[in-house]
Amino acid sequence: MGEPGDKSRIRWQDNDVEAGRPVDRPAHGPALERTRSHGSMSIRSIHSNTGAIDPSAALPVHYRTISIDIDDYNRKADVAKKASKAAATDLADLEWHTLPVAEVISRWTTSLDQGLSQNQIKRRTTEYGKNTPSPPETHHFQQIMGYFFKGFGSVLLVGSILVFVAWKPLGQPPAQANLALAIVLLAVFFIQAAFNMWQDWSSSRVMASIKNMIPEECLLIRDGVQVSAMAADIVPGDVLLVKAGNKLPADVRFVQVSSDAKFDRSILTGESVPLAATVDATDKNYLETKNIGLQGTHCSFGTCTGVVVATGNRTVFGRIAKLTNEPKKGMTPLEREVLNFVYVICSIMVAMIILVVVLWAAWLRTTYPDWISVPNLIVACVSVAVAFIPEGLPVALTASLTISANMMRKNKVLCKSLKTVETLGSVSVICSDKTGTLTENKMVVTDCALGGQDMTVDGIRDVAVAERLTNGDLASNAVDQLRSVAGLCNAGEFDASTRSLPIDQRKIHGDATDQAILRFAESLGNVAELKRCWATKFNLAFNSKNKFMIRVLGYTHPDGLALALPNGTAAIFEPGDMLLTIKGAPEILLDRCTNFTSSSGTAMTLTPEIREKFNRIKNDWSAQGRRVLLLAHKAISRRSFKSSPSSSAAFEAESLEQAKSGLTLVGLVAIVDPPRPEIPEVVKILRTAGIRMFMVTGDFALTAQAIARECGIITNRDEDVANVSALSRDPTETKGKGDHTPSDEGEEDLSKSIVLTGPDLITLNSTQWDTLVSSYNEVVFARTTPEQKLRIVRELQDRGHVVGMTGDGVNDAPALRAADIGIAIGGGSDIAIEAADMVLLESFSSVVEAVRFGRVLFDNLKKTIAYLLPAGSFAEFWPIMTNVAFGLPQILSSFLMIIICCFTDCLAATALAYEAPEADVLKRPPRRIGVDRLVDWKLIVQSYGFVGVIETVVAFAMSYWFLERKGIKFEELWFGFGRLPEGMGSEEYTAWLNQASSVYFVTLVVVQWFNLLAVRTRRLSIFQHPPLFNKDTRNYYLFPAVLFSLVMAFFWLYIPSLQSVLGTAEVPVEYWFLPMSFGLGILLLDEGRKWMVRKYSGGFWGRVAW
Secondary structure, eight states: OOOTTOOOSSOOOTTOTTTTOOOSSOOOOOOOOOOOSOSTTOOOOOSOOTTTTOHHHHSOTTTOTTSSOGGGHHHHHHHHHHHHHHHHHHTTTOOTTTSOHHHHHHHTTOOTTTOBOHHHHHHHHHHHOOSOOOOOOOOHHHHHHHHHHTTTHHHHHHHHHHHHHHHTTSOSSOOHHHHHHHHHHHHHHHHHHHHHHHHHHHHHHHHHHHHTSSOOEEEEEETTEEEEEEGGGOOTTOEEEEETTOBOSSEEEEEEEOTTOEEEOHHHHOOOSOEEOOSSOSOSSTTTOTTEEOTTOEEEESEEEEEEEEOGGGSHHHHHHHHTOOOOOOOOHHHHHHHHHHHHHHHHHHHHHHHHHHHIIIIIHHHSTTTSOHHHHHHHHHHHHHHHSOTHHHHHHHHHHHHHHHHHHHTTEEESSHHHHHHHTTOOEEEEOIIIIIBOOOOEEEEEEETTEEEEHHHHHHHHHHTBOTTSOBSOOHHHHHHHHHHHSOOOEEOGGGTTSOGGGSOEESOHHHHHHHHHHHHHSOHHHHHHHEEEEEEEOOOTTTOEEEEEEEESSTHHHHHHSOHHHHHHOOTTOEEEEEEEOHHHHGGGEEEEEOTTSOEEEOOHHHHHHHHHHHHHHHHTTOEEEEEEEEEEOGGGOSSOTTSHHHHHHHHHHHTTSOEEEEEEEEEEOOBOTTHHHHHHHHHHTTOEEEEEOSSOHHHHHHHHHHHTSOOSOGGGEEOGGGSOSOGGGGTTGGGOOGGGGGGOOOOOEEEEEHHHHHHOOHHHHHHHHHHOSEEEEESOOHHHHHHHHHHHHHTTOOEEEEEOSGGGHHHHHHSSEEEEETTSOHHHHHHOSEEESSOTTHHHHHHHHHHHHHHHHHHHHHHHHIIIIIHHHHHHHHHHHHOOOOSSOHHHHHHIIIIITHHHHHHGGGOOOOTTTTSSOOOOTTTSOSSOHHHHIIIIIIIIHHHHHHHHHHHHHHHHHTTOOHHHHTTOTTOOOTTOOHHHHHHHHHHHHHHHHHHHHHHHHHHHHHTTOSSSOTTTSOSSSOTTTOOTTHHHHHHHHHHHHHHHHHOHHHHHHHTOOOOOTHHHHHHHHHHHHHHHHHHHHHHHHHHTTTSHHHHHOO
C-alpha cells in the first residue's frame, strides 16, 4: 500500500519503462493480461449481477476500489484495511489454508476428478443456503423521510402549515378558501411522496432487471464432468476451475496452480499489485496467505483449480461487507445541476417574498391597512413560493432517467447506474479497443511464412502433402515443426463433444487468437497426436506486457521428436531435455532468433538477408490489417536448467532467460480479424455527432492503421498519416493550440490523421499532447500497454474531454475504470465488465443509441423546464405583484396557482420525458459540462421573455376584458386597493372577480396546450417531428396529459360545492376558445423562430436558440 500522500494511479513494476514517471492522479490497476473470459475454465459474469456476488452491491462507497469514483481510492483503501483487521479477528479460527490438500478434500468429501455428486449438492444447498450475500441494511426511516421531503416537499408542507395558521387562528373570520388551499397543499405533499415512492420502486425494478439480463456462471467439476453453474448455486466442497480474467464467486483453497497464476486482491486490500497464488500456506493469517482465493477477487494471470471452502455471508467478502456496510448514494452531476437551478429559483422566490413583506410592512400596512390583512399576507407569500417553484421538475427528472435507462435496455445497452445515462450526452471522445470491439473477434489464419517463403493456408497444406513420400516417410518436416509449435504452444482446447464436426465448426475453449492457430494446426495434422507425445512442464500465458506465450515441454513418446524438431536436433535430444516453444509479437521475438527452419526442415543461421525477408513479409501483412505472430522453438539440455519444473518461481525465471536468445524461427502466421460490418457507419454517425473516435490497441502499428482505415477511423491516404515526428516538443511552435477545448471542435475542420505507438507515448510531453488533442481527430494508438491506455484517458480528461472507453479484455480494465464512461462488450472478460459503467450486449452499434438517449435525456429535461416556467412561474407571479404594488385585485387566486403547478401542468411535464429523439440530436456537438447548462440565459429568455410574457399578457387581457364586459373598468381598479366600483356591491364584485380569476386560469391552461406542442422540439418544426402518425417521433402520452388538464379544470371550476368553498366559477364558452387562437399564435411564432434557427444556425437566431 502506498503512503497516504501517494497520488500515483498506477503501481509501476521495476522493469516497466514508465517506472519513476509521475502520474497526475491516483488510479488503481496493475498491468493486466488481455484475455477472453468465456473458455474451458471460465467464470462468465456480467458483474452487474449484484444479487450473487458483485462487490458493487455488497460493499459501500468507502470500500469499493472498482468504484467509478477512482479519486477516492486512498480513502477507500484505508477503510478496507480497518475492516480487514476486524474480519481477521473473526476468522482467526479458520484453518483451511494450513491443512494439506488431501485433508481439505477429505473434510469436504469431494474429489478433484469427480467433484461433488448431485445428492451432496442438494444436502449442502439446504445446509449452507445460496451463495448470495445478505442485502445491506435499509434505513427505512431515512428512506421514507426522503420520499416526503426531497424535491419541494418541505416547501409544500411549510406552506400548508402557514395557510392553516392563516385560516385559524389568524383568520377573523376563518376563510374557507384558505382551509381548502391548506388541504390541497397537504394533499399535494402526500401525492408527491407517493410518486417518489413509486418512482424509486420503478427505477429499482429497472436496474434489477438490467442486472439479471446476463447470468453469472462459473465452471465446476461435478459428477466427473465439467459443468457450467450459476455462481449462486455453488456450495462448499465444489471443485472450481479458474483462468485469467475470472472473478472468484466464493472463497477457495487452491489445490493446483500454474506457475504464473496471480490474483488481484485490490477489491479487499487496496493493494494494486497482483499476488501469486500458491498451493501451500504462506502466512498463518487466513487473510494474508496466498493459497486462499477470496470471493470478489480477480485472476489476473494463469490458471488454477480450487476447492470452495466458504460461500455467501461466510466468505471474507461477506463478513467485511457487513463491517463496512454504509450504503449511500451520491448526487449525480445532472441532479446537482438541477439542484443549483432550484437554489437560483428559491433565491428569487425568497427575494420576492421579502419584497412583498417589505412593501406591506413599509407602505400598505399604514397607507391601506384594510387592503392586505396578516392572513392574506401569509397566503400571498405562500402563493409566491408556489408560483416560483416548478413542482413538476423533480418528478420529470427521475422519470426521465428511468425512461432513458429502460429505452437503452430495450436496445441491449445495460447501464449499471442511472447517472451513466446522463454522462453519455457529454462524451466528446470514445477510445476503443480493436480486437473484439471494433472487430468480430472471429480470427482465421490466412497466410504463413515458412523458410522465408510467403504462402497461403491452402498452399501450406499442399506443401504438407508433398512432403510425404509414397511410403509414408517425410521428405521434410518443416510443416510439421510449424504445426507442432502452433498446436503445442496454445492455450486452446477442442471441446470433446464437437470433435467429430468439421474443423471450422468445432467449439474451442480459449481466446480468439488461440482458436485461430489451433484450427490452423489441426488442418495440417492431428494436434491430439502431438499432445500425446509431449507433456507440458511449464506454461507462461500470453499477456499484454510480454506479448508472447511460452510453453516448455518434455517428450513422452519418441514419435514426437520427428514431428517437432529438425532431424539433427531430434537425433541428439535426450530424455529429460526440454523443448521451449514460444509464440508472440514478431518485433519482440525476431531479435531473439538466431536460426530459422528452412523449407527442408533443417535449422539454418538467420542471416540479415533472411531476417529482412521475414521483416518485409511481416510489414506487408500488417499493412493489410492482419495480425502477425511469430512461432519459434528451442531445444534445451536438461543440464542447462538448475531448477526443476516443480520449483515454479525459479524454473519460470530460467525459462524466461532461455527465451531471450538462441530461438529458432519456425514461421510466421497472419491472422485476419474482420471489422464488424456496422463499424464504419457507427464511426460516421459518431463523427457527425461531434464525437472523435480513437483506436487504442496492442496490435502492430501497420495492422492497426489498416483496420482503422477499414473501420473509417482513418480516412486519409497512407502518405498523409502522420507519426510522432509531427508533434513538436517546442511550445512556441504550437502556441495557442494548448488552449483547445472540446467546444472548439464545432468551429474547426479537423481532418488530420496520426498513428502513435506505445514507445512514442512514453516520450510525449505536455506540449505534444496539447497538439495531438487539438490538431488531430483521426488517432490510432498501437502497441499500447494497459498503463498507456490509462494514460491516454487521463491526458484527454485533463484537456477538458469527457472520455468514453470501450473494451472487452483484462488489459482494458484500468482504462475502463478511469474513463468517464467505461463501456464493456457483453462477451468480454469479467474484470472488464466489472470495471465498466455500461455493457453493450449485442453490437457495438448500440453505442450510437446510448449516446442518442444520453443527449435526449438532457434535451427532454430542458423541454420540461421550458414548459413549466411560463405558466407555472412567470404568469403566476405577476397577479401577486400587481396586487401588492399596484392595488389591483389578485386576478389569479392562490388556490388556482396550486392547481396549475401540481395538477394541470405536472402530468404534461412528465409526458415530455417520453419525447423521442429529434432528428438532429446526433448532428449537434456534445454537451460541454459546466458550459452548456440545463438552465441558461437562452432558456430563461425563451421561457420568461418570449412565451412567459405572451401568456401573462394574454391571461391579463382575457381577465380584464371579461371584467370590462361586466362593467368593471380597468382604470377603476388601477391603484384601487380594494375600492369598489361605483354602483356595485361587495358580493357582486367578489363574484365577478372569482369568475375573472377562473378566466385567467383557463387561459393559462389552454395556451399551455400549444406551448406543450411547441417545446417538443428545440429546432425542428412540428411537421418534421409530429406527435402523431410517425412511429419515430410520436408521443401518445401528450394527449392524455392534455385531457387530464382539461378534466382538472372542469373539476375545480364547474362543481357547485367547490365553487362556493374555493372561490371558483364557471367560465363562459368563448373564454375557452379565444385562448386557443392565442395559443396557436404562440405555436406559429415559435415555428417561425425555429425556422430562423435552422436557416441561420450560425447567426443571431442560432446563437440565442435554447
